[in-house]
Ligand code: SGN
């Protein structure tokens with residue numbers, strides 16, 4: 001093998017599903033201080049943390065498609081869940097495979113049935129959204145149900161593949177977790193982890209959505225829209241282990257009797273106390289918020305353990321120095337901000353996504369990067385590190401200069417966003433928008449036609465729509481012009 005090839009870095013790309021920045025302690029939120037992620041923090045400590053990392057469209061499929069291609073949905077053909085990704089189009093795993101890498105993906109796929117066509121040397125992906133307990137996987141040989149907990153199974157598969165790979169070739173391993181996606185079922189060993197923890201309630205949990213019409217009509221409110229059985233695991237009465245509204249019983253029915261008993265037993269005391277108490281609507285909303293966070297954060301403990309196991313594997317096998325490790329999520333998530341769960345909106349909590357990258361010797365430990373970056377930048381970054389030419393059609397830009405401590409003068413000053421799916425699950429009005437380091441302009445279209453402007457510096461919670469503020473007239477004109485410039489640049493003419 002040529003020397004240059006032997007030195008090319010391995011890439012371990014770990015992605016979770018719906019992991020909010022607020023739940024990753026390296027980002028330092030009050031919630032994460034009560035539910036720390038020490039192994040994820042290791043990556044930030046060893047390498048870089050992106051303080052301004054965003055997605056192109058805050059939804060699973062579109063995000064994955066953007067990451068694989070380095071292009072917005074209007075170019076890669078995937079704008080909403082349910083679209084079919086064309087696996088034969090250019091992607092970074094395929095480009096690296098063609099350049100001599102060994103490639104593998106384990107875990108969530110969700111942009112079609114399977115990754116056939118992308119030439120992975122090994123793949124084993126969850127069927128559809130995937131389940132937490134005893135999930136079904138699609139493999140080249142058909143479908144198989146594995147006994148166990150999804151996060152652990154996916155980690156085992158990744159490690160097993162590393163054990164059996166060809167050590168003479170560089171590798172790409174993509175470990176894509178289901179967690180912490182809805183319906184938030186923790187591993188058996190973490191069932192009671194946070195049941196006695198009281199998490200801080202966001203100031204805008206009881207948001208009245210004044211001046212924000214699209215926010216007012218959504219269906220992603222923790223109190224109103226979560227399924228009391230399926231999501232919150234609330235039972236029908238004191239002493240009962242029967243779940244309240246359980247829209248998709250499959251998540252529980254697939255458990256063994258022992259798994260299910262352990263799961264419900266762990267919650268019995270808390271459920272009984274809830275059922276025994278007369279609560280006002282407001283008290284019930286707050287109770288649900290706590291139960292939601294307890295479950296959501298407990299699923300992240302397993303993700304954190306998975307990352308710890310993978311990092312330890314690299315250490316004990318002498319691979320750490322020559323492996324780029326990336327941790328990200330397909331998007332951010334609401335943990336009660338505006339009263340919500342889910343994502344989709346261009347508001348901060350779901351527009352942002354965590355991004356941590358280590359590459360010892362190449363990225364200074366403890367680096368913090370405040371430049372605006374987006375998930376279309378991952379593909380060109382990996383191609384760049386693998387020594388490949390980035391095709392002109394790629395719309396993102398390599399993060400390598402930023403990771404090496406440089407700040408190119410022509411780095412982007414604003415980001416474009418476009419969300420399409422409606423009404424889907426959560427009735428989020430389609431919208432597009434532009435964000436710079438300080439301001440954000442959003443254009444909602446379809447069921448609601450409106451514009452919003454936020455000052456992220458003075459109004460981080462995005463409660464005050466400044467669009468009609470006379471003091472902002474010039475800014476609104478400038479930002480509308482910037483929106484048009486970005487739409488022309490990215491070739492998207494479909495926003496309302
Ligand atoms: C499921 C969830 C929704 C979620 C979508 C998309 N409902 O349909 O709440 O918005 O996935 O999520 S569930 O009760 O079936 O879990 S995504 O991350 O795959 O885009």
Ligand code: CA
Pocket residue numbers: 017018059060181330331
């Ligand atoms: Ca997701």
